[in-house]
Amino acid sequence: MSEITTLIYLVLDLAHSLGQSMTVIFWFMPLMIMYELPLLILVVTGILRFYYQQHSTTQVTSLYTPKVSCIITCYGEKAAVVTTIASFAEQVYDGEMEIIAVVDGAVSNAETYEFAKTAAVKYSTNNRHIVVLPKWQRGGRVSALNAGLSVATGEIIFNADADTSFDNDSVAQIVSYFIDPNVPAVGGALRVRNVNASFLTRMQSIEYLISMQGGKTGLAQWNLLNNISGAFGAFRRDLLIQIGGWDTHTAEDLDLTVRIKQYFSRHPQWRIPFATFAVGHTDAPHTLKDLILQRMRWDGDLFFLYFRKHWPAFTPKLLGFGTFIYTLLYGYLQNVLMPIIIAIYSVAIFVAFPFVFSSAVAVGIYFVYLAILFYIFIIVFLAISERPKEDIKLIPWLVFYPIYALFMRFVCLFALLNEWLRRSHEESSMAPWWVLKRGRKF
Structure with a gap:
């Protein structure tokens, strides 16, 4: 005492x-x-x-409804992929949507493949075209994304994980930013879906709310968005093709964001917004082991990208001074x-x-x-x-x-x-x- x-x-x-x-x-x-x-x-x-912007301007319904392609990378999610496909198919978006579920390693992930095919039959409508693309040989997340990009026909490309679901206005929220021709990409918000699973998921829920939703909202106002999440983001299809799609190695989301920013000096009018109210819901690691393994990959990949892969391009001549x-x-x-x-x-x-x-x-x-x-x-x-x-x-x-x-x-x-x-x-x-x-x- x-x-x-x-x-x-x-x-x-x-x-x-x-x-x-x-x-x-x-x-x-x-x-x-x-x-x-x-x-x-x-x-x-x-x-x-x-x-201030949200409460001082009148929100006008956008008439800009281009065709969008949603690439869902699937690997071992099984029945969870149905929820993800359904959450895209049920979006309150007037434009045409192409939902591409890429099943990586479809031979060993036959159950996920079957669930995806069942969802495609159930949720396909006149303006919701669902394609299940099996990759029989596993090539990894980057390979799956590029396979989806190769068959995508939408003007705007969404990338999403198969274990993530979305609020039904998320696509409309994100697409509205692309009215500005100087917007090459838009980041979406993420929340922890299994917040009550453990003490650690509660901590991550606070982290996601403050850092990933609050922090990105604030930084995007100054065009300083640091990363477009691989679990939920959108890009202009022409831009993705121009820069060669997603690149190999790992941390493909940060890698792609860094590569887009390397055009900022040549296109100083470009900006990457963050769609605060376009929300995806994902399951966070609920055990200490899984959390450490996740962050070992995230933080290690960050060092790799900044100090190995993109170090030569770290210059104001490419990024712009700010x-x-x-x-x-x-x-x-x-x-x-x-x-x-x-x-x-x-x-x-x-x-x-x-x-x-x-x-x-x-x-x-x-x-x-x-x-x-x-x-x-x-x-x-x-x-x-x-x-x-x-x-x-x-x-x-x-x-x-x-x-x-x-x-x-x-x-x-x-x-x-x-x-x-x-x-x-x-x-x-x-x-x-x-x-x-x-x-x-x-």
């Missing part, structure tokens, strides 16, 4: 000392807060700008340097100072981040949330999120080291090993 009392007094003493000691400020306020403050400002002002600076600070440095700094900082505090003092500093930092988290959550909740009754249930779980976020930083660090030392992108589950090995070496 005395240890807890001592800890409380030390935290209060640290708060009192903030205005008197720069040394305490240095230890209490890690570099990460100062570094991420500009990003926080961009996101918050972008969200407020989005909110995109170059943002990518440098919050693509390269934040995703690679910050996990290292946080890990060193976390260990150094406990090595350099007595345990009780170090614990007090850690508790103080926790409350600072918790306050920032609540601030962002409230803004996202009030300005963006289209499901407030569901999102308000996440508030009690916010107290655990800073600890979850710190743990995921350590997972990120391990993933970066794994890619740097072992080239982990060549071991991805997204494609057979022989496909990844045959890809160009970087």
Whole structure:
């Protein structure tokens, strides 16, 4: 009990000392807060700008209804593919839709193939054409996407995972952005469908809401959208063909986004919007093992793309100055340097100072981040949330999120080291090993 009392007094003493000691400020306020403050400002002002636009302009029903092709990549989803096909077929979109379910490795995934064929018969209508395209030899996600692109005839191409379902106005929401000829692609929002499955799915639900929906909404207002999710995004078909479709290796979604941005200098009027209210629902990993494996792939692939594959193209001459600076600070440095700094900082505090003092500093930092988290959550909740009754249930779980976020930083660090030392992108589950090995070496 005395240890807890001592800890409380030390935290209060640290708060009192903030205005008197720069040394305490240095230890209490890690570099990460100062570094991420500009990003926080961009996101918050972008969200407020989005909110103002939504409530100050009259929403007009769009008459632009081009034919769209929805490529669904299927591999082992079985009955879940029916829900995905149905969610596209039942869209409240007046234009013609072509739904292409590409079954990768159809020989070994015969059950998924049969479910897809059953759904095609059930949901096909006059302006909803459903095609089931079997790839008998498994080639991976990129191969499946390109196979779908080769038969797609729509002006706008959607990409989606077979375990993801969509709100019935998602296609109409995204297509409306393509009225602007300077929009080459649009990102869609994602939510965690199995939010109540475990503690970890609740943490990921908060993460998706704040980072993927709130963060992308804010950044897109300044044309700084960092990634179009591979689970839900849309592109102009002519552009995809021009740049050669999806490329091999892994993290095909970030890879494609980076390749599109390499045209920004030549087309400074281009912008990549984010359709905040076009929502897809996906199942997040509910066990610690599955979550770590997912993030090992995500974060390792990020290192591969930024520091191996696209390093030569990292120049203002291709990206444009604004995109170059943002990518440098919050693509390269934040995703690679910050996990290292946080890990060193976390260990150094406990090595350099007595345990009780170090614990007090850690508790103080926790409350600072918790306050920032609540601030962002409230803004996202009030300005963006289209499901407030569901999102308000996440508030009690916010107290655990800073600890979850710190743990995921350590997972990120391990993933970066794994890619740097072992080239982990060549071991991805997204494609057979022989496909990844045959890809160009970087």
